[in-house]
Amino acid sequence: GDSVTQTEGQVTVSESKSLIINCTYSATSIGYPNLFWYVRYPGEGLQLLLKVITAGQKGSSRGFEATYNKEATSFHLQKASVQESDSAVYYCALSDSSNTNKVVFGTGTRLQVLP
């Protein structure tokens, strides 16, 4: 089946430093999936951070970026300079381009930004 792998359960970064959260995917049943990053801030519900539906394209939101790399089957999340308010849990996810309703999530990466 389709799956998403996030290798880091927790990442700790000092404020103003750069960040990368790794995400790789396996889409055995579909060609090129839609790719997403969702985020859950403390005390809030899960919300969409960014999406990319075309291979090779980059998505961006709130200073975060992720590039859809179909050769490496990766969709890493990056930010040049993190802020304490970025502390949250980040989930990489995919859906079938022919059925966008069925979303498969990774296990999540908890980001802690130190002041």
Next chain:
Amino acid sequence: EAGVTQSPRYAVLQEGQAVSFWCDPISGHDTLYWYQQPRDQGPQLLVYFRDEAVIDNSQLPSDRFSAVRPKGTNSTLKIQSAKQGDTATYLCASSLYWGAYEQYFGPGTRLTVL
């Protein structure tokens, strides 16, 4: 605009007891989803509806879990006889229309089965 609301926020049960979770999606959203999220895992889709129709419930443990959305608005997820393995957070989400990319999530109901 109000977000997705869920109740209760927490539930603690003994094995064998029944529990129901209630979800009110964003007004006008025709697609509704229920997810199960065990601790330290990502959300896993259980069932989803388009209006009042169940589109896919293949991931529901059907012998004990059931979900309805009778009027195409609010939804209820019920566990008939809870097991310790059901301990998880149950998330409800909705999307504006069938095929929309973005899902809007509620705060979840945290279930503990003792």
